[in-house]
Amino acid sequence: MNKQYEVGIIGGGIIGQSIAYHLAKEGVSVLVLESHKIGTGATSAAAGMLGANSELEKNDAFYQFAKESQRLYHSLQYELSERSQINIGLVDKGMYKIAMNDDEADSLKEAASYYKSVEWHEKEMVLEHESTLSTSIKGALYIKEDGHVSPLHVCAAFSKSASLLGATILENSPVHAIKKTSKNGYTLSTPRADFSVNKVVIANGVWSGHFFKQLGVNAGMKPVKGECLSVKSSEISLEKTIFYDHCYIVPKGDGRIVIGATMVEDDWSTAPTIGGIQSLIEKITPIMPSIASSQLHETWSGLRPQSHDGKPYIGQHPNGEHIYFATGHYRNGILLAPKTGEMVRDLILGRQQNEDYINTFSIVRPQLQAMR
Template sequence: MSDHVLVVGGGVMGLLTAYNLAAHAGRITLIDRSAVGQESSWAGGGIVSPLYPWRYSPAVTALAHWSQDFYPRLGQRLAVDTGIDPQVYTTGLYWLDLDDEAEALAWARANGRPLAAVDISATYEAVPVLGPGFGRAIHMADVANVRNPRLIKALKAALSAMPNVTVREQCEVQGFLLDGQRVVGVHSAQGEVLADEVVLTAGAWSGELLQTLGIDLPVEPVKGQMILFKCAADFLPSMVLAKGRYAIPRRDGHVLIGSTLEHAGFDKTPTVEALNSLKASAVDLLPALAEATPVQQWAGLRPGSPDGIPFIGALPRHPGLWLNCGHYRNGLVLAPASCRLLADLLLGREAVIDPAPYAPQNRIPL
């Protein structure tokens, strides 16, 4: 057991890492450069599945399946403990007119997932507001979405109730403290913070921080923009996805449309071009939205990584430093499994998933 664990980055990875470790460490300090959960964890759509799960490697699939099975329990536990319901909402998901439908169905058979082709007329019966002209559909009934801003609030509330956890916001980390090669803390805007173990969960900023140690972590910001509509609570009964764009219903009638994929550095400015493109996709999917005005538009920065495979585990060159970052488009999907795996490795327990595909020493030039 470590006396003091410092978690750098307060998105869903950092919050859930701290949540998993709190019962096993003397003290936990979580530091964030702004307010917790205000970057990609807030900005994402919250679909509890990769958009096209069959297009990912077994490494991503293993984390996704564990997390998908765990999310309902996590949501219930947080709702009971904090009074804040993250609204893990099982609506199912329809994929429309896929070019690789055969590959998707073969993947589902091989992985035992309940994905099946459905008659297009049955799809229109199930989702009457769906736009015309779609010819084929596949459906997975058990796909949920989580209301990610509420998940962040619930995790923060849970940590705030733990006497051995300290959350420090508006505290930017500028580099790492070393004793020889061992990482023993960080330099921050509020001074030095010492710790026995440091876990880096800084999302799109993780690569910049590791550069201070001369380590080239292939994680970079990838901008995504979304828009939000307010509809009747029963307007959209299921998530739908076509041509790379999706519509996600919340329980109260809000409908999210996303998202763009842009390489624009750390710029998070919403653009008119993205707004027009997302509105056009919204109307293609759900023509009734032609008469609606988006109530909000925003942008976030995904932590892009090669093949979307996160970096989870220790950095052998710098004992005391652990990574849990680089989840690209699937941070909310993969968070429960990733944070459980990180906790298993740090605490020396049997790992819930084979850690080898995510091990930093196998994937970063050190």
């Protein structure tokens, strides 16, 4: 007879692992079922930017959620390192959002006048800090709070810590079906065995969409493929992340410089293309000419899970079933993982929730209807 788990989480990416950790810390018995290896989905492709200010522009509930999540990383780096002995690679040196012409400079200066956490730096000041940038830049918005982490290390640290707290984490275990077995129970079927759980969390990234119809929700989910490359160069010394027109250059602690990422809608293919990598090089070289002579290290790609409006689905099934969604984190799943873990933990434990977050992330928010 199989053990009965309180919560079964489908998907072992950064979102599933954060939820597992936050629940295991409260003594909840947790099972994570992962199709392949932990962290091999979008999580392994991410650059790890914590871009609350650079990615999200409005001062709304989504932005507040992202800021809370960004802040949580400061305590998590110590907490997770103590539990798992894994360093999550938090780098807190900020980001430069570059202007290459007067119009871009004007709109970034305007942003600097609205928001307290950002400031405009003239070209000379930017070049004083980052001397490998091109002298043809106009200046940059300095966003001091947008650092970065190592996504695979965060995922591994959540996973190991959850496991040390008693969670069961099974790789090579794709869930093919979710069956309701009783008033308070479900069976998760995998090729190796069936597992009994009281509650289910759908956290399998872009593949979550495969369960939506089966579970009676009419929510959108499509892949947005992102391609990246990394280079190594002794000529480039970079401290801050550089951001320009949805592309970025991220200096990693291990000496790699990560350049990303393309945005290819509705493409399920998993290998990077020559055209995609070429487009990144063309966009980045005018900002940092020395990239052209650096050594190519690696290329890769991943599938961002995009909901109908670009915000994640986090919340309980609309029928009150003991099924929870934590998916659709699109371009910002690494940034949003800590707060998503906390929110799903609190929903499952019946703790009070921020109503704005419930409404913003509901899987049946406006424009969507349950298929009942």
